[in-house]
Amino acid sequence: MTRVFDRNKSNGMSIASKVLGVVLTLFVFVCQANGTRVYEKQSPPRELTEDQATRAEKNYQKYCSLCHGANREGYANDHAPSLRSKSLFESGVPHSILRPMSYGRQGTAMAGYLEDVGGPLTLDETWDLTYWLFWQSGAERVKLSENPVPGDVQKGEEIYQQNCASCHGKEGQGINAPALGNQSALTHNKDEFIRYAIEKGRDGTPMQSFADKLSVQDIDDLTAFIRSRSNGWEMEKPMLSAIPGPEKYVLNPDSEDPDFELTDDIYVSSEDLFKAIKANKKMILLDTRVPSVWQRGHIEGAIPFPYYTDLDDKIKDLPKDVYLVGYCSCPRAATEYIFRKLRARGYEKSAVLYEGIFGWMNMGYPVTRAEGQFDDPDIAGH
Numbered sequence: 001m002t003r004v005f006d007r008n009k010s011n012g013m014s015i016a017s018k019v020l021g022v023v024l025t026l027f028v029f030v031c032q033a034n035g036t037r038v039y040e041k042q043s044p045p046r047e048l049t050e051d052q053a054t055r056a057e058k059n060y061q062k063y064c065s066l067c068h069g070a071n072r073e074g075y076a077n078d079h080a081p082s083l084r085s086k087s088l089f090e091s092g093v094p095h096s097i098l099r100p101m102s103y104g105r106q107g108t109a110m111a112g113y114l115e116d117v118g119g120p121l122t123l124d125e126t127w128d129l130t131y132w133l134f135w136q137s138g139a140e141r142v143k144l145s146e147n148p149v150p151g152d153v154q155k156g157e158e159i160y161q162q163n164c165a166s167c168h169g170k171e172g173q174g175i176n177a178p179a180l181g182n183q184s185a186l187t188h189n190k191d192e193f194i195r196y197a198i199e200k201g202r203d204g205t206p207m208q209s210f211a212d213k214l215s216v217q218d219i220d221d222l223t224a225f226i227r228s229r230s231n232g233w234e235m236e237k238p239m240l241s242a243i244p245g246p247e248k249y250v251l252n253p254d255s256e257d258p259d260f261e262l263t264d265d266i267y268v269s270s271e272d273l274f275k276a277i278k279a280n281k282k283m284i285l286l287d288t289r290v291p292s293v294w295q296r297g298h299i300e301g302a303i304p305f306p307y308y309t310d311l312d313d314k315i316k317d318l319p320k321d322v323y324l325v326g327y328c329s330c331p332r333a334a335t336e337y338i339f340r341k342l343r344a345r346g347y348e349k350s351a352v353l354y355e356g357i358f359g360w361m362n363m364g365y366p367v368t369r370a371e372g373q374f375d376d377p378d379i380a381g382h
């Protein structure tokens with residue numbers, strides 16, 4: 001596994017916190033010896049007002065109960081999973097609940113419900129429904145990092161075929177359980193979320209806990225194996241091992257500009273962007289989310305340009321005469337925030353992807369992943 005970031009420049013870690021880190025690592029190591037990991041708790045999300053809760057419950061019954069069941073028990077239709085198992089809500093709130101709800105899972109019965117991708121729910125309603133489901137479950141959230149889980153992919157595959165294929169399919173296609181090789185699931189979900197599901201199981205469902213059957217190392221190997229299928233079960237595409245440098249910023253430098261028609265003078269649709277990419281137009285694609293989620297899945301050719309970037313420093317490498325297209329997942333607020341600043345600095349040829357990357361995926365457009373190591377445990381997906 002390659003390390004991508006040179007963090008030395010920004011690493012201001014004190015000796016004391018390093019020592020503390022070592023102590024904590026030892027502690028975690030000791031606790032791992034019997035097969036279960038100890039997870040730190042995370043504070044609960046906001047509570048809903050009575051009005052919000054009533055509306056969320058109505059939305060649930062109207063839009064979700066058909067497949068996920070009147071009591072969130074799952075399996076009413078299409079093998080839809082349980083939406084009340086504690087282990088799911090411990091590890092999945094908000095993103096692993098909010099994202100599939102909002103954008104769906106490609107190739108499964110789970111559609112996207114956010115209005116930006118043609119669904120009936122507003123952004124506020126998707127958040128409220130996520131939190132309503134959480135409060136109904138009675139779970140306590142645990143803290144999961146964005147870091148990749150390192151493991152032996154080949155060993156993971158052997159363990160998978162022995163223990164998991166009967167339900168999840170030899171090729172991860174899902175038989176009577178979710179498809180684990182599903183690209184939109186893998187792009188939404190953190191490695192530690194996957195690992196948590198294997199370790200804890202999903203209470204009240206056929207997914208048992210494997211903490212007693214498999215070692216901590218086995219579970220890491222399985223997680224790494226599942227992650228390695230992000231670009232397709234059959235074939236691993238060659239992966240980027242580093243963040244692209246400025247010489248890689250401009251796509252198709254010898255081609256001409258895209259001729260986007262922007263909505264509200266700033267938004268480009270996924271359809272138009274995809275056409276421009278296929279027509280090999282000259283552009284720079286900026287992924288304005290935190291780089292860890294860029295690793296998990298991004299539009300091919302996009303470079304990480306986090307919304308919290310030091311703009312004045314970073315724009316030194318950014319030509320003004322090339323069309324800039326930015327995207328995030330919220331679905332566009334973070335990009336718009338930074339693109340308004342770029343425009344103020346003279347980057348007039350610039351557009352924000354209207355549906356965001358998950359809207360893009362929901363419409364069937366491709367993403368790719370990169371492989372690398374992240375050291376910062378606190379970076380949160382945006």
Ligand code: HEC
Nearest residue numbers: 063064067078079080081097100101108109110113178179
């Ligand atoms: C037509 C059936 C159907 C409807 C209606 C439906 N879902 Fe789903 N949902 C599914 C299926 C099937 C999956 C599993 C997909 C897979 O194999 O990955 C799923 C997966 C999910 C997941 C991921 C859970 C996990 O364990 O990772 C969430 C969260 C979810 N649905 C929420 C909702 C919400 C909220 C609604 C209503 C707004 C809804 N779904 C409506 C069929 C449905």
Ligand code: HEC
Nearest residue numbers: 074081082163164167177178194197198202205206207222
């Ligand atoms: C007896 C059938 C069965 C076996 C065997 C099984 N699973 Fe599952 N698994 C399920 C079901 C069913 C679910 C969905 C549970 C729910 O409703 O949340 C699931 C959920 C999961 C999830 C969460 C998926 C998501 O989208 O949220 C992961 C990850 C997973 N299983 C991995 C594994 C691995 C790895 C193994 C082997 C070590 C394994 N499973 C063995 C049935 C099985």
